[in-house]
Amino acid sequence: MRIRHVSLLLLVGLLVACQTPTKCEDYVPGVRTKKGEVVQTLNTTVFLRTYEAEYFKTFFPEFKNIVQQIHRETDRYNDYNEMAFTYELNQNYGSENLLTINEEMFDILGTSLKMCELSEGYFNPAIGGLVDLWSPLFNQKTNIDPSSAVLTATLAQIPSYQELNENLERIVPTIHDDKPNQYGVIFGKIPGKENVLLDFGGIAKGYALEKVFEAAENEDKPFMTYAGGSSIIMKGEKPYANGNWIIEIEDPKNPNDYLAKLYLKGTHAISTSGDYQKYFFNENNTRRHHILNPLTGYPENYYRSITLYSNKRADVLDALSTALFNCPDDEELLRITAKVEEYFSMDIEIIYSKEEDGVLYLGATKKASEQMQECALEVRIIDD
Numbered sequence: 001m002r003i004r005h006v007s008l009l010l011l012v013g014l015l016v017a018c019q020t021p022t023k024c025e026d027y028v029p030g031v032r033t034k035k036g037e038v039v040q041t042l043n044t045t046v047f048l049r050t051y052e053a054e055y056f057k058t059f060f061p062e063f064k065n066i067v068q069q070i071h072r073e074t075d076r077y078n079d080y081n082e083m084a085f086t087y088e089l090n091q092n093y094g095s096e097n098l099l100t101i102n103e104e105m106f107d108i109l110g111t112s113l114k115m116c117e118l119s120e121g122y123f124n125p126a127i128g129g130l131v132d133l134w135s136p137l138f139n140q141k142t143n144i145d146p147s148s149a150v151l152t153a154t155l156a157q158i159p160s161y162q163e164l165n166e167n168l169e170r171i172v173p174t175i176h177d178d179k180p181n182q183y184g185v186i187f188g189k190i191p192g193k194e195n196v197l198l199d200f201g202g203i204a205k206g207y208a209l210e211k212v213f214e215a216a217e218n219e220d221k222p223f224m225t226y227a228g229g230s231s232i233i234m235k236g237e238k239p240y241a242n243g244n245w246i247i248e249i250e251d252p253k254n255p256n257d258y259l260a261k262l263y264l265k266g267t268h269a270i271s272t273s274g275d276y277q278k279y280f281f282n283e284n285n286t287r288r289h290h291i292l293n294p295l296t297g298y299p300e301n302y303y304r305s306i307t308l309y310s311n312k313r314a315d316v317l318d319a320l321s322t323a324l325f326n327c328p329d330d331e332e333l334l335r336i337t338a339k340v341e342e343y344f345s346m347d348i349e350i351i352y353s354k355e356e357d358g359v360l361y362l363g364a365t366k367k368a369s370e371q372m373q374e375c376a377l378e379v380r381i382i383d384d
Contacts (some may be wrong), residue, residue, distance in 0.1 A: 024056035025049040028067050033078040041071045042205050044228030048212075051239050055221045063212055063225070070208035073105050074200040076128060090128070090197050094189035098171070104211065106183040108315075109170055112203055115319040116161040118339045123323035124294035126164055128197025129157050131292065134299075138278045138290060145282050155297040156193075163190045205231040206271055206318025213269075213314070231318050232270040249372075252276040252304035252353055253360060259353060260362065260375035264309070271317035273325045274305035293326040300326050304353040304360065309368075310346050317348070324350075330363065330382045350382065 028046040030038040048063050050056040069083060076086045085105040092099060101109075112125035133146050133154050146154075159167070171184035190196060200207075205227035212225055213233050222236030224245065234245040243265050248258035252274055275289035279299075282288055289299045306324050308317045320340055327333040333350070341348055349368040353360055361378040369379050 022053055023049055023051060024053050024060075026056075026060060028064050031068050031071050031075075031080070034080050034084070035078075037078070039075070039078060041068055042074075042208060042227055043201075044205065044230075046205075046208070046225070046227045048223060048225045050221065050223045052221065055219075055223075059216065059219075059221075059223070062215060066211050066215060067208045067227075070104065070204060070211060073102075074108065074204040074207075076197065076199055086198055086200060089185065089187050093187045093196050094194075096186060096188060098184050098186050100182045101185055103183055104207075106170060106172075106185070108200060108203065108207055109168065109185065111207070111315055112200060112319065113161065113165055113168070114343070115203070115316065115323065115340070116164065118343055119320070119323035119336055121161060121295050122293070122326040122336065123202060123319045124158060124161075124164075125198055125200055125203070126159050126196050127202075127292060127294050128199035129154050129195060130294065130297060131199050131201070132197070134288070134290070134292060137288070138280060141280055143280060143282050145288065151297045157195050158294055159190050159193055159196055163193070202322040203315055203319045206269070207315035209233045209269070210314040213267075230272050230274075230321075231314055233268070233314050234264065234270075235267050237266055249307055249351060249353075250274070250305070251360075258374075259360075259377055260351075260372040262307075262309070262351070262368075263371055263373060267311055268309050269312060269314035269317055270307065270309040271314065271321040272305060272307040273321040275299070275301070275325075276304065291322060291325045295326070300328075302326075302328055302354070304355060306350070306352045308348055308350055310348045313344055313346055316340060316344055316346070320348070324352075334383060353377075 026048060028041045030040050032038050046067050048060055072080045072083045073085045076090055079087050085101045088099055115123045116125060167188040167190045169186040169188060173183055209225055209227055209231050213235060222239055224234045226232040237243040238245050244263045247262040247270060249260050249262060251257040251259050255276060273291055275287060279287055279289040287301055291299055293300050303325060306321050308321050310317060323336060324333050327336060337348055349365045351362060351364045351368050353362055361380060363380045363382045365383045366381050369381055
């Protein structure tokens with residue numbers, strides 16, 4: 001039997017043997033804002049599955065608290081009674097006020113800035129203004145692009161990595177009287193930019209799952225967790241299906257079906273970006289999706305989906321899959337990936353789907369192609 005979550009970017013295929021360990025699973029509930037409203041955690045479905053009832057009973061509350069905390073820290077639209085760091089940072093842009101943050105927010109800022117640098121701007125955590133420009137168009141299902149004048153003005157407010165790095169001053173704690181000071185940040189005014197908005201939507205889900213993994217890293221218990229299907233972590237060896245975690249790569253032309261199955265053993269992190277979950281077609285019949293290029297202001301149509309996986313760093317993969325969607329060809333995609341691999345000391349495998357004259361095919365690194373099964377499409381090796 002295969003359990004299919006049809007709304008996910010990655011379909012998690014569970015091939016159940018006659019006798020399997022007890023699966024325990026649940027979803028993280030919403031988070032209450034300062035105004036008393038309940039909003040969806042990380043704006044998506046966040047799910048945990050374990051294979052021992054007692055372990056689930058003890059670990060799920062910790063899992064829920066971690067994910068909800070990352071939501072509060074990275075939600076830029078809502079204020080909370082505590083840890084509304086991104087909301088407060090945007091409210092204090094240009095004020096020179098010193099804001100107290102925690103170590104997690106300090107880490108999110110640092111990793112986001114590093115990914116902005118390594119990706120050469122294809123990923124940018126200060127893309128909030130551009131997101132706000134396009135988001136209503138997806139919700140309204142309009143077929144009209146933003147005007148070129150408005151888009152140009154919005155794009156002018158997005159800072160480069162250099163501008164962000166110089167004006168987003170992060171303060172490391174020091175020790176006084178054996179007591180550490182707290183982390184701090186000053187979001188200084190960038191010349192010529194009146195309204196800079198941080199948006200961590202391209203890294204928050206991966207970061208939340210990475211923190212979950214860190215919390216359980218020393219425990220010898222397998223589990224699987226995902227956030228919206230776009231970020232997934234499988235920890236340990238699956239206790240059935242010959243130890244394989246079986247991941248279905250969703251078909252962008254038919255989200256109820258899959259293009260291939262990926263068979264992985266042991267701990268892995270996976271991230272997928274795709275153009276088929278939130279989109280509209282403009283008056284020229286060009287697909288406009290939610291993955292925006294900070295350098296051009298537009299969604300790019302080089303790929304239909306990109307899936308990355310490695311044995312660590314779900315946060316890095318989350319940001320990188322967003323960045324790679326804006327790379328025009330295999331050479332650029334591999335070059336940016338190699339920079340990230342070198343800096344973070346990790347090996348990253350790639351599978352993408354792409355259309356050529358209306359025909360879908362897969363591009364993949366050699367190792368990824370060898371770990372795929374049940375694929376009826378042409379597979380082109382991109383790193384030979």
